Amino acid sequence: MDESKYGKRDKRGHWAPDARISYGPFFSWPPQAKVLFKWLFGFPGYFLPWNVLYAVLAILIWQFLTPSLESFSASTGFWVGVILARNIVLAILVYGGWHLWLYIWRKQGTAYKYNEKWPKDSSVFLFKNQTADNMFWTLVSGVPIWTAYEVLMLWAYASERITLVSFSDHPIGFILLFFLVPFIHEVGFYFAHRSLHWPPLYKLAHQLHHRNINPGPWSGLSMHPIEHIIYFSTILLFLIVPAHPIHMINLASRLGLAPAQGHTGFDRMQTGGDSSVDISYYAHYLHHKHFEVNYADGMVPLDKWFGSFHDGSPEAHAAMRSRIAKRHSG
Numbered sequence: 001m002d003e004s005k006y007g008k009r010d011k012r013g014h015w016a017p018d019a020r021i022s023y024g025p026f027f028s029w030p031p032q033a034k035v036l037f038k039w040l041f042g043f044p045g046y047f048l049p050w051n052v053l054y055a056v057l058a059i060l061i062w063q064f065l066t067p068s069l070e071s072f073s074a075s076t077g078f079w080v081g082v083i084l085a086r087n088i089v090l091a092i093l094v095y096g097g098w099h100l101w102l103y104i105w106r107k108q109g110t111a112y113k114y115n116e117k118w119p120k121d122s123s124v125f126l127f128k129n130q131t132a133d134n135m136f137w138t139l140v141s142g143v144p145i146w147t148a149y150e151v152l153m154l155w156a157y158a159s160e161r162i163t164l165v166s167f168s169d170h171p172i173g174f175i176l177l178f179f180l181v182p183f184i185h186e187v188g189f190y191f192a193h194r195s196l197h198w199p200p201l202y203k204l205a206h207q208l209h210h211r212n213i214n215p216g217p218w219s220g221l222s223m224h225p226i227e228h229i230i231y232f233s234t235i236l237l238f239l240i241v242p243a244h245p246i247h248m249i250n251l252a253s254r255l256g257l258a259p260a261q262g263h264t265g266f267d268r269m270q271t272g273g274d275s276s277v278d279i280s281y282y283a284h285y286l287h288h289k290h291f292e293v294n295y296a297d298g299m300v301p302l303d304k305w306f307g308s309f310h311d312g313s314p315e316a317h318a319a320m321r322s323r324i325a326k327r328h329s330g
């Protein structure tokens with residue numbers, strides 16, 4: 001395996017990709033049809049693999065792991081327990097799967113790991129152990145709050161308090177909403193996350209997440225309950241956006257599960273021999289390293305528009321430093 005094919009490791013053991021962080025061409029101007037087409041349908045691209053995987057997961061959850069709306073309204077209490085158990089199992093499978101592969105079995109050692117060091121025991125964490133602390137906040141606070149939002153929405157759909165768009169009524173709108181969910185996810189995350197960096201909220205809640213300077217998969221949803229309430233509140237958008245519960249589940253399960261991949265601490269996953277797939281969330285890794293950059297990650301250039309973008313280059317690093325120095329002197 002040759003990790004230098006995609007990036008370099010410095011003397012201090014920090015690996016950085018050669019490619020600069022960039023947004024997809026969705027918002028670039030003038031539009032370039034060919035580039036946009038490749039970005040949409042390439043691999044990795046907008047659809048493949050992650051957005052399709054999350055959409056398929058939502059369809060499976062709705063079909064096989066969610067009560068029908070009629071039975072939900074008939075015995076809500078019972079179904080709350082079932083949905084909580086389902087989400088706990090999903091979280092253990094996804095967060096635990098990444099953790100097992102990369103951190104327990106260490107299938108690829110430190111290849112493509114941004115920080116060469118493995119997380120260490122530290123008294124800043126509950127139980128003096130980063131993984132145990134992270135699992136605690138994920139399973140005791142994160143998953144129940146995710147479940148509460150999901151149950152509230154299912155109840156609203158079941159009792160016809162909000163508009164439900166079915167496939168047979170609006171097939172095009174139904175499919176388009178699947179395209180929209182990744183954008184809602186990202187924009188919602190940016191504003192929730194940005195507000196959590198408001199100093200009083202940061203001290204009260206978000207600093208708990210930021211104790212993970214060298215994050216692992218379980219760090220993703222390791223947040224203070226106040227942060228969980230803010231973070232998952234994007235789901236409430238479906239109170240005003242007419243959709244099907246499957247779209248709400250698509251968003252909720254992304255919010256609940258995607259942070260595992262967002263915090264693996266690895267840029268690529270080896271798939272055998274010299275081949276590897278891109279699992280990069282380098283923008284968010286830099287956020288954990290430098291705190292005041294890259295509040296969002298992905299397709300919508302919100303950080304660029306609001307002046308907090310760090311693309312991984314020395315120039316962006318210098319710009320960040322001068323921004324911080326200016327604020328502290330002003």
Ligand SMILES: [Zn+2]
Nearest residue numbers: 209220284288
């Ligand atoms: Zn994070």
Ligand SMILES: [Zn+2]
Nearest residue numbers: 193197206287
């Ligand atoms: Zn943050």
